[in-house]
Amino acid sequence: MKKRLFTPGPTPIPETVMLKMAEPIIHHRNPEFNEILTRVNKNLQYLFQTEQPVLTLTCSGTGGVEATFVSLFSPGDTIIAANGGKFGERWVKMPKVYGMNVVEIKVEWGKAPTEEQVLAALKANPDTKAVYLVHSETSTGAATDVKSLAKLIRENSNALVCVDGITAVGAHEVRFDEWGIDVCVTGSQKGLMIPPGLAFVAVSKRAVEAMNSSKLPKFYFDLKKALKSYADNDTPWTPAVSLVVGVDAALQKIREEGIENVWARHRRLANAIRAGVVGAGLKLFSEFPSFAVTPVWVPEGVEWKQFNKILKGKYGITIAGGQDDFTGKIFRISHLGYYDELDMITMIGALEMTLKECGHVFEMGSGVKATLNALMAK
Numbered sequence: 001m002k003k004r005l006f007t008p009g010p011t012p013i014p015e016t017v018m019l020k021m022a023e024p025i026i027h028h029r030n031p032e033f034n035e036i037l038t039r040v041n042k043n044l045q046y047l048f049q050t051e052q053p054v055l056t057l058t059c060s061g062t063g064g065v066e067a068t069f070v071s072l073f074s075p076g077d078t079i080i081a082a083n084g085g086k087f088g089e090r091w092v093k094m095p096k097v098y099g100m101n102v103v104e105i106k107v108e109w110g111k112a113p114t115e116e117q118v119l120a121a122l123k124a125n126p127d128t129k130a131v132y133l134v135h136s137e138t139s140t141g142a143a144t145d146v147k148s149l150a151k152l153i154r155e156n157s158n159a160l161v162c163v164d165g166i167t168a169v170g171a172h173e174v175r176f177d178e179w180g181i182d183v184c185v186t187g188s189q190k191g192l193m194i195p196p197g198l199a200f201v202a203v204s205k206r207a208v209e210a211m212n213s214s215k216l217p218k219f220y221f222d223l224k225k226a227l228k229s230y231a232d233n234d235t236p237w238t239p240a241v242s243l244v245v246g247v248d249a250a251l252q253k254i255r256e257e258g259i260e261n262v263w264a265r266h267r268r269l270a271n272a273i274r275a276g277v278v279g280a281g282l283k284l285f286s287e288f289p290s291f292a293v294t295p296v297w298v299p300e301g302v303e304w305k306q307f308n309k310i311l312k313g314k315y316g317i318t319i320a321g322g323q324d325d326f327t328g329k330i331f332r333i334s335h336l337g338y339y340d341e342l343d344m345i346t347m348i349g350a351l352e353m354t355l356k357e358c359g360h361v362f363e364m365g366s367g368v369k370a371t372l373n374a375l376m377a378k
Contacts (some may be wrong), residue, residue: 003316006347008138008167008293010189010196011337014086014253015245017194028241029234038233043251044200046259047169047192048184050176054202055109055226056247057137058240061166061187063221064199066094068162068183070208071223073129074098074215080121080159081132082113082174083138086323089162091132098216103128109326112137112144112288112297115152118122122157129210130160130182135168139323141286141295143172152177160207168192168252170202171266171292171336182207191262193253193337194246203227264290268337268351272374276348277333279370280355281362285330295322297329302358306329310357315350341375 004224005012005231011295015356024034034213038054044054057064073079077100081091084107092104103125113133122128131153135146146168150161165174170191176184181204187199203223211224225236254262270291277296285295298304308331311317322330331349348371352364 001316002171004343004346005318006334007318007320008190008332008336009187009332011191011334012252012339013193017246017249017253020249021194021242021244025241027244028239030083033241033244034233036245037235037239039246040248040251041230041233042250043068044202047074047251047254048174048176048200048202049178049259050202053175053227055223055230056202056235056244057199057201057221058235058237058243059196059199060222061164061185061199062090064185064187064201064314065091065164065272066124067199067201067221067223068185069095069098069100070214070216070218071185072160072214072219073098073100074213076101077129078103078127078134079105079130079205080105080118080128081109081126082134082144083135084111084134084142084144084246086116087138087166088134089136093331096277102249110141110286110288112142113149115148118149118152119156119192119237122153122159122288126157128157128159130162131157133287134164136165136236136290136292138293138332141290142288143168143290144288146181147173147179148177150181154180160204160210165187167290167292167336170232170262172290175262176202176204176253178273188243191337192247193250197240197243197245201226210307229323230366233356242315257285261289263291265340266335268375269339269341270294272341272344272371273333273335273347275374276344276351276367278365280348280352282355282362285326293320293332293334295330295332298331299360302355302360304331307331307354307358311350311354315354317347322346323361344375345371
């Protein structure tokens with residue numbers, strides 16, 4: 001049985017990338033690694049569509065976001081954070097630990113923050129230093145219209161536009177410079193198609209200026225130190241060398257495909273999965289669907305644990321379950337990163353067989369047919 005991963009992180013890794021990471025390790029303070037990091041830095045700018053620095057940190061995406069809080073702000077600063085899921089919730093809790101005043105925009109799971117909500121929060125808090133948005137909320141599969149909200153924030157305040165792009169970068173259109181984003185973070189185990197362990201942080205000139213007035217304690221997560229090393233295509237601390245080698249290969253694959261084609265592929269695969277799920281008689285969870293992950297309601301009469309056990313144990317498919325109040329109520333299918341059209345057909349085929357064994361009543365093949373029709377309509 002071939003095992004297949006359909007989780008929104010870690011995501012599948014291309015074979016060529018795994019082979020590069022399996023090569024003998026090199027030292028990080030020599031010309032060979034410097035050449036690799038130089039190429040990585042340039043290709044990260046392409047990925048984020050920016051001329052500004054994109055810093056590589058050895059940590060998870062959460063570490064990357066924490067680095068933005070401690071490097072750009074001071075105790076007592078006001079931060080607006082949109083919370084529509086587990087990760088939006090994290091960006092409400094984290095700055096509080098550092099003594100910041102956090103204004104929470106509470107969003108129902110499966111929905112996205114509106115322009116009216118953001119504008120109201122800005123008007124009520126004119127001293128706001130930054131607004132944190134989650135572009136693709138992994139726990140709910142809901143996407144936020146970052147382009148429109150960034151414009152709104154810029155026109156109505158001096159607040160920095162800070163984006164959790166952890167499951168968005170590489171799946172959704174992201175134009176850092178054009179949209180006026182100041183901070184955007186992603187992680188290596190998502191759209192970049194390598195194992196967990198690296199975070200990437202794009203910073204605007206305004207964000208760099210904010211670092212000069214930050215009074216929070218910092219050492220390892222000091223983006224100012226990272227920027228100083230970045231100027232020499234270096235890192236302040238020992239990087240995860242093999243992962244940097246891997247992301248070099250993965251970014252070159254993205255370059256070869258073309259970033260617009262990568263975005264289009266994710267949109268097409270997401271639409272195919274959603275068509276297949278609905279075709280099999282299931283209901284989608286999110287009202288503003290992400291191109292990275294699709295959450296689905298567990299159908300009535302089907303027990304989640306039995307369903308998951310069959311899907312994984314018999315068909316080798318690993319998906320993600322729901323979180324918090326939605327544990328056992330929804331499941332999440334990823335189409336983020338190294339996937340193609342046949343992967344979507346395989347996923348829906350295994351889903352149908354599992355549903356049938358769990359007693360879900362529907363016409364066998366209806367989901368696969370809907371998936372094929374969606375793919376052929378491209």
